[in-house]
Amino acid sequence: MAGIYLHIPFCKSKCPYCNFFSVASIKAVEEFLPALKKEISLQQYYLGNQKIETLYFGGGTPSLIKPSAINRILEQIQNSFAVEKTAEITLEANPDDITVASLEAWHNAGINRLSIGVQSFNDADLKYLGRIHSGAQAEKSVQLALEHGFNHLSVDFIYGMPTLSDSAFADNLEKAVSLQIPHISAYALTTEPKTAMDAMIRKQQMQGPDEETAASQFRYLMQYLGSRGYEHYEISNFCLPGKYSRHNSSYWKGDHYLGLGPSAHSFNGISRQWNVNGISRYTSLVNAGESHFETEVLSPSQRYNEYVMVSLRTIWGTSLDHIKQEFGEGPASYFKDLASHFLISKDMIEHDGIFTLSENGKLFADKISSDLFLDND
Ligand code: SF4
Known part of the structure; x- marks a missing residue:
């Protein structure tokens, strides 16, 4: 999809x-x-x-x-x-x-x-x-x-x-x-x-x-x-x-997408890319068949951070199993340890290994997810 x-x-x-x-x-x-x-x-x-x-x-x-x-x-x-x-x-x-x-x-x-x-x-x-x-x-x-x-x-x-x-x-x-x-x-x-x-x-x-x-x-x-x-x-x-x-x-579920037009972003699971800004710049590069975007291959920690940031904002939540499967035991136990503080403060809720934000936690979504990030590798 x-x-x-x-x-x-x-x-x-x-x-x-x-x-x-x-x-x-x-x-x-x-x-x-x-x-x-x-x-x-x-x-x-x-x-x-x-x-x-x-x-x-x-x-x-x-x-x-x-x-x-x-x-x-x-x-x-x-x-x-x-x-x-x-x-x-x-x-x-x-x-x-x-x-x-x-x-x-x-x-x-x-x-x-x-x-x-x-x-x-x-x-x-x-x-x-x-x-x-x-x-x-x-x-x-x-x-x-x-x-x-x-x-x-x-x-x-x-x-x-x-x-x-x-x-x-x-x-x-x-x-x-x-x-x-x-x-x-x-x-x-x-x-x-x-x-x-x-x-x-x-x-x-x-x-x-x-x-x-x-x-x-x-x-x-x-x-x-x-x-x-x-x-x-x-x-x-x-x-x-x-x-x-x-x-x-x-x-939000991490599916792949293609962005077309100036400044549009794309993601194919491995890298993300973003088109140039500016209509003249965009049209002249596309018309000349020259590269009209920049690409960044995501490191495992970037992919983990992106997953945590986006999934935690949704009702479907952040899955510990998904972190284990995609990023390994280390990031999974790192996430679980840090998330335990937010469970105690009642900013997060956990159910069967799925972590979501409580109503209060939603007020601090960006801060909570950045506290769960891995350092870039
Ligand atoms: S400038 Fe255009 S894109 Fe931006 S908010 Fe106004 S109508 Fe929307």
């Missing part, structure tokens, strides 16, 4: 907190699409003959390019890879791009899951985040998508910003539940280095996120969505029964 990620690097405008690679213009799309097409054929053997079970159009804003372009990309992927008939095919869409016509066109192109960048239903938050849609538009876009058959639907929320009071956050979640949104991804706002938000906060031109508020909103998020039947299956992801993101779950 394997997946393909396609990075579509265009946005209408650049949100100040965002550190994904994208440009605030669609001018280069005609230069980009042929290069992406070429990269698809150059990389068609990367995943061997594994069946492709998930495809994911991310970005950037994939909903910004014409549905006919999505259609052509999908056709080429189908011609180059063994795509399962039941594959999950997700498109990230911003609320301002969602219309009846676009929904129908995406559906006809084969998209069967949407991930909508709502972030908040509250206009003050959207303004703070530099988003160009309104809360009303966000709500309407979700309703339209559900009415037009996209019942595999995810919505992204951000919390922890100074404009978002606890009651406004509760309202956001209540609205999401009342709309019967089957999948919710929620992220604490962080100020990433080199973003416009980071620069403005440093110059005291804007107020940054507050860690304590974010922590208390995260607790509320877990408690409220849990009480409404959502499964907290990954630190930032919640879903109604069975409505997991198959694509993201496959990353």
